[in-house]
Amino acid sequence: MSRSNQSPVTVLGLGMMGTALATAFVRNGNRTTVWNRSANRADALVAQGAVAAPGVREAIAASPVIVACVSTYEVLNGLFADAADELKGKVVVNLTSGTPEDARAAADWAERHGVRYLDGAIMAVPQMIGLPQALIFYAGPQELFAGHEELLKPLAGTGVYLGEDTGVAMVYDLGLLSLLWSSLAGYFHAVALVQSAGVSAEAFTPFAAGWIEHVISPALAQSAREIDSDSFETEVSSLDANRAAIEHLVATSRQLGLDSGLSTSIQTLIERRVAQGFGNHSLASLVEAFKQG
Ligand SMILES: NC(=O)c1ccc[n+]([C@@H]2O[C@H](COP(=O)([O-])OP(=O)(O)OC[C@H]3O[C@@H](n4cnc5c(N)ncnc54)[C@H](OP(=O)(O)O)[C@@H]3O)[C@@H](O)[C@H]2O)c1
Known part of the structure; x- marks a missing residue:
């Protein structure tokens, strides 16, 4: 497939992580529509070839697949509640971090509104997005992941599908964060001791x-x-x-x-x-x- 034939995709949220995700799609040649509450954060991406939508609804309308990455599920739920009719029939890949219950509730909402929903947990910092060492966990309907695995490849060298329970990506996310914080805290305690x-x-x-x-x-x-x-x-x-x-x-x-x-x-x-x-x-x-x- 030539780069110009890559699937269109919309990215909602252009914080540090959303910007990295959108940049990876643009570099891959996807027609990338972006939206962010603070519109000026889209400027650099537009200069690289992305299209800035004037609102959430227009951003959702522009592509069959919506990749969302905002600060919290609460923020995402608010954005989606205002655009529920526009989302009907679309695929949402939500890479916002939260709790397993946040993810399951989002999946329930999506099902009730005719939206196909995949949840994801990014185990990388923005600088790693698009690189082989980046890891993203996915959870939700197996056929939905299989059908969009190729589209999501530019985001991370490793995309791991964990299962149909939509909460399981966040379970893995929190498990690895527990390990990160407790092992680093052990190291910092050790340094205080040796000092x-x-x-x-x-x-x-x-x-x-x-x-x-x-x-x-x-x-x-x-x-x-x-x-x-x-x-x-x-x-x-x-x-x-x-x-x-x-x-x-x-x-x-x-x-x-x-x-x-x-x-x-x-x-x-x-x-x-x-x-x-x-x-x-x-x-x-x-x-x-x-x-x-
Ligand atoms: N950064 C990392 O290393 C990292 C790693 C793994 C996972 N994540 C997860 O990725 C998600 C985004 O992280 P980030 O680093 O990109 O955070 P960030 O730089 O703080 O960006 C937050 C994003 O959420 C938007 N937002 C916040 N409140 C909003 C509201 N009320 N309405 C609409 N938009 C709102 C912000 O829009 P404005 O620009 O208008 O404020 C911005 O696009 C988080 O769930 C985070 O836990 C981040």
Whole structure:
């Protein structure tokens, strides 16, 4: 297919991410119609070949597929409520971030209004859009993803379809964000600790990176096997052993006047499982402690 024959597409929302998405479509040769509340944010895209629509309704009318990326589902719901009749029969690919329930509610609204709806979660920063390392999760009707996978390819090197439950893309999104925030918070806590001994972040960080590569990363696959087989007994690093070690971390954090909230949260989970008689389990057993929250 020649570049000029690429499918038309509309992008609603030209924040940092929406602009990156629209730019990827323009570069791919799609006839790209754009709309943003603050109209001047379309100027650079128009200079590259996009068409700026004067309103949401005109933007929706211009293409069979609408890619939406605004700040929240609440904002999106408001835009769509005002243009429900225009959306009838269209395909919406919503790449706005929110909760799984936001996504399911949006899918319900779409079904009631004759709109075909795919939800998506962008696991990349705007600078990565269009590059091979960019990842986008999709959820919703399988045939809808299959029919639009090609159109969506310019956005990310990897587009992964997760299933018919429209909320599942946001579940994965939040899962990876949980991992991001908790692992980085662990790193920042570690840096605050070593700084107390006059060690710079740069001196410590190669050991942190090696620890992630050689200890933490392999522990993910091992934990997954244990969790899925519901088999946690270990002689390597039991909750009993970790319970003793984390006391040192909590005590030292307090002694240094550091915020010990992160370590005490983990300590509480470990102690709960030990009190329930699972001291011989591995750390992977903490997944059960989370479920008892
Ligand atoms: N940036 C990232 O790294 C990243 C990564 C993954 C996912 N995401 C997700 O992508 C979505 C967009 O993020 P972003 O980085 O592009 O955010 P952003 O730069 O803050 O842009 C927000 C967009 O929402 C629009 N908007 C906000 N309130 C509105 C309203 N009441 N009516 C109409 N439009 C409204 C803004 O329009 P105006 O220009 O008129 O304000 C703008 O287009 C978010 O859900 C975010 O979580 C972002």
